[in-house]
Amino acid sequence: MSKEAKKFGFKATVVDLEDYDLSEITNEKLVIFLVATYGEGEPTDNAQEFYQWLISDERMEGELQQIEFAVFGLGNSQYEFFNEMGKQFDYELHKLGGHRLLDRGVGDDDKGSIEDQFNDWKQVLWPILTMKYLGISVDESSADLQTFVNSLQIFSVSTDQEEMMMTKKKEEEKHDNDEGKEKNNTQWATFDRDYDTHWLYGQMALRIHNPFSEAELRSVVSETKAKFKNCYAEDVRINPNLLLPYRRHHWMEQVTKALITDIHEARPRADDGSTLHVEFDITQLKSSNGLHFNYKTADNLGIVPKNDLKAVQFLCQRLRANPDDVIRIRNKNQEPLNIAIPSIVSIRNLLLWYLDINGIPKRQTLQVMAQFALDEREKAQLQDMASKTLATDQPTIWNFVSLLRAFPSVAIDLATTVEILRPLQPRYYTIASSNKAQPNRIAITAKMEMQLADSEDLTFIGVTSNYLRQSKVNDAMQIFVQPSSFRLPLPKIPVIMVGVGAGIAPFRGFLQEGNHLISSGQYTIQEGTFADWWLFFGCRYPDRDYVYKEFLESSLHANGGCLKQLKVAFSREKSHKVYVQDLIKENSDALYDLLINKNAQVFVCGQPAMGKAVRAVFQEVIDSHQKHVDINTWLKSGKYVQELW
Numbered sequence: 001m002s003k004e005a006k007k008f009g010f011k012a013t014v015v016d017l018e019d020y021d022l023s024e025i026t027n028e029k030l031v032i033f034l035v036a037t038y039g040e041g042e043p044t045d046n047a048q049e050f051y052q053w054l055i056s057d058e059r060m061e062g063e064l065q066q067i068e069f070a071v072f073g074l075g076n077s078q079y080e081f082f083n084e085m086g087k088q089f090d091y092e093l094h095k096l097g098g099h100r101l102l103d104r105g106v107g108d109d110d111k112g113s114i115e116d117q118f119n120d121w122k123q124v125l126w127p128i129l130t131m132k133y134l135g136i137s138v139d140e141s142s143a144d145l146q147t148f149v150n151s152l153q154i155f156s157v158s159t160d161q162e163e164m165m166m167t168k169k170k171e172e173e174k175h176d177n178d179e180g181k182e183k184n185n186t187q188w189a190t191f192d193r194d195y196d197t198h199w200l201y202g203q204m205a206l207r208i209h210n211p212f213s214e215a216e217l218r219s220v221v222s223e224t225k226a227k228f229k230n231c232y233a234e235d236v237r238i239n240p241n242l243l244l245p246y247r248r249h250h251w252m253e254q255v256t257k258a259l260i261t262d263i264h265e266a267r268p269r270a271d272d273g274s275t276l277h278v279e280f281d282i283t284q285l286k287s288s289n290g291l292h293f294n295y296k297t298a299d300n301l302g303i304v305p306k307n308d309l310k311a312v313q314f315l316c317q318r319l320r321a322n323p324d325d326v327i328r329i330r331n332k333n334q335e336p337l338n339i340a341i342p343s344i345v346s347i348r349n350l351l352l353w354y355l356d357i358n359g360i361p362k363r364q365t366l367q368v369m370a371q372f373a374l375d376e377r378e379k380a381q382l383q384d385m386a387s388k389t390l391a392t393d394q395p396t397i398w399n400f401v402s403l404l405r406a407f408p409s410v411a412i413d414l415a416t417t418v419e420i421l422r423p424l425q426p427r428y429y430t431i432a433s434s435n436k437a438q439p440n441r442i443a444i445t446a447k448m449e450m451q452l453a454d455s456e457d458l459t460f461i462g463v464t465s466n467y468l469r470q471s472k473v474n475d476a477m478q479i480f481v482q483p484s485s486f487r488l489p490l491p492k493i494p495v496i497m498v499g500v501g502a503g504i505a506p507f508r509g510f511l512q513e514g515n516h517l518i519s520s521g522q523y524t525i526q527e528g529t530f531a532d533w534w535l536f537f538g539c540r541y542p543d544r545d546y547v548y549k550e551f552l553e554s555s556l557h558a559n560g561g562c563l564k565q566l567k568v569a570f571s572r573e574k575s576h577k578v579y580v581q582d583l584i585k586e587n588s589d590a591l592y593d594l595l596i597n598k599n600a601q602v603f604v605c606g607q608p609a610m611g612k613a614v615r616a617v618f619q620e621v622i623d624s625h626q627k628h629v630d631i632n633t634w635l636k637s638g639k640y641v642q643e644l645w
């Protein structure tokens with residue numbers, strides 16, 4: 001948006017709400033808010049403070065009357081409080097006197113690409129803004145809105161200025177000769193590989209301020225070369241302590257490098273899907289902020305994913321880039337970069353760790369690729385693809401890599417690639433272990449996201465799924481922990497757990513904890529100090545995807561464990577499908593008693609659609625007993641907690 005704004009002549013600033021100085025708000029004229037909803041209709045962590053300010057009793061009528069605003073909300077319509085923050089921001093800003101420029105944009109993660117929905121909304125917004133502020137009429141379908149102008153520059157960091165200039169000159173000559181080809185935004189130079197990237201980065205971080213002079217850099221590099229003659233660059237994501245990326249995310253402070261101690265298939269049979277059980281050793285680890293690394297039962301584990309090396313090698317060839325080249329990325333207009341990529345990085349590490357090369361391409365990516373296509377037929381085909389929403393179930397899985405394979409005339413360069421691809425984001429896994437039972441090991445249950453064309457041929461695999469599948473015991477991964485809303489109540493409170501597929505993860509952690517409390521003699525079932533725990537688990541077949549079967553059964557009271565009832569729904573075992581909702585309904589009376597008379601707490605984990613169906617059936621359970629309770633009040637009070645993803 002800010003790039004587009006500049007193109008039209010607006011002076012725009014992008015700011016993370018948590019970094020915003022609220023005392024500035026009355027000086028703003030035009031503000032566009034992009035707000036996501038998390039939890040149960042709650043703001044994201046970085047929007048908390050701003051939201052509290054907005055709804056505070058201290059706000060005065062007309063306080064924001066000088067502001068013109070528009071709000072785009074991000075949400076998922078499977079949630080009860082769909083797009084709640086979008087609604088609230090829009091309502092409160094208007095209430096405080098702000099002038100709404102455009103109807104609230106409603107992004108729905110459940111209905112295709114949210115980025116494409118945002119682009120559609122922007123197409124309506126820009127003509128309003130340009131007319132109102134600049135007196136310029138811009139058509140919604142105007143080429144001005146579509147044309148992509150690269151704003152990044154990439155410099156190869158060379159040890160030898162002369163060598164760099166020579167290579168640059170040669171490259172330029174080559175390009176001038178390639179008639180009709182786009183000018184390359186990357187200025188290449190060869191770089192000696194005989195150095196340790198990490199050490200080099202560390203030295204630079206310690207010795208050089210940003211921005212630094214080429215002379216300073218050259219002296220550090222030659223020093224490094226002299227010391228480390230035969231060290232080759234490691235495939236590692238840069239430790240954020242060594243070199244600051246331009247834009248740091250909160251999780252970067254918490255990352256640690258942990259070794260895998262166990263990784264195995266959790267399903268009895270993995271012929272039509274796979275779920276991995278993975279454990280990490282966190283004994284005496286520290287986060288990058290220096291604090292002791294620990295976790296709580298059923299927290300979320302973030303994994304910093306790594307792209308597929310073969311795909312990266314292909315990209316390097318295709319982009320005519322040397323993976324070992326160390327580059328520096330800058331904005332052409334010298335403004336700070338607003339992307340979470342280190343200021344200096346090798347091309348290999350840039351593509352392995354920082355850019356989403358595997359995801360479904362945004363429409364803008366297709367448009368830009370069309371712009372770079374030299375062949376007219378390819379250009380037309382890409383433009384056609386850009387005008388539609390790409391289906392995810394078609395035989396060809398489209399991502400940046402497969403597009404570059406399928407459209408060989410697209411002469412795109414690295415700087416544009418960096419600009420159009422999304423940053424590679426961490427993936428979260430609900431922790432499947434108890435910190436009381438195993439404080440030094442974190443377990444996760446990861447369902448492999450993959451589509452099989454037939455049993456042999458893999459057509460799509462998710463980034464982290466691929467990373468995990470290629471990993472083995474003693475491999476290191478960068479991980480971090482984030483708190484979740486799943487917290488076990490005191491043992492005297494009954495617990496009802498509902499999990500489907502990998503949604504069993506937090507309940508494995510809960511059961512481990514319950515079993516631990518009982519086996520250590522702290523609580524007993526017989527004396528009634530440990531309340532009733534029920535688990536509803538859903539999968540397809542008893543002999544294929546029923547994960548943790550032995551563990552779940554061994555957790556039953558009969559086997560000395562904490563679980564009173566284990567109810568498993570197999571959706572494909574028989575001709576008629578059985579889901580967890582059906583089993584909840586079957587046990588309506590007992591569940592009603594637990595919920596209303598014994599004050600039980602409910603936890604639900606799995607996919608959003610399952611969560612919606614389970615909420616509806618619990619509401620039915622209550623309604624059928626003529627009790628007037630709205631489940632939504634339980635969602636808000638924390639009696640009914642769900643983690644849906």
Ligand SMILES: Cc1cc2nc3c(=O)[nH]c(=O)nc-3n(C[C@H](O)[C@H](O)[C@H](O)COP(=O)(O)OP(=O)(O)OC[C@H]3O[C@@H](n4cnc5c(N)ncnc54)[C@H](O)[C@@H]3O)c2cc1C
Nearest residue numbers: 359360398427428429430446447449462463464465502645
């Ligand atoms: C709070 C939270 C907790 C979670 N807990 C767990 C857990 O305990 N266990 C678990 O297994 N998962 C969990 N998840 C989900 C997990 O974080 C990941 O989303 C999941 O593992 C997929 O990651 P990936 O990198 O392998 O796949 P990605 O690369 O992110 O792909 C994910 C999906 O996107 C689609 N897709 C992406 N790119 C393409 C393309 N080019 N073409 C077609 N389709 C495409 C596919 O449908 C694919 O299945 C959780 C998520 C959250 C937010």
Ligand SMILES: Cc1cc2nc3c(=O)[nH]c(=O)nc-3n(C[C@H](O)[C@H](O)[C@H](O)COP(=O)(O)O)c2cc1C
Nearest residue numbers: 036037038039040041074075076079081082083109
């Ligand atoms: C744990 C969790 C809770 C969520 N809660 C809600 C919600 O209450 N309402 C809603 O509309 N969307 C909810 N969502 C969906 C997100 O808002 C949606 O995925 C959005 O695209 C997130 O944007 P982001 O990925 O840019 O943060 C939730 C998602 C997660 C993972």
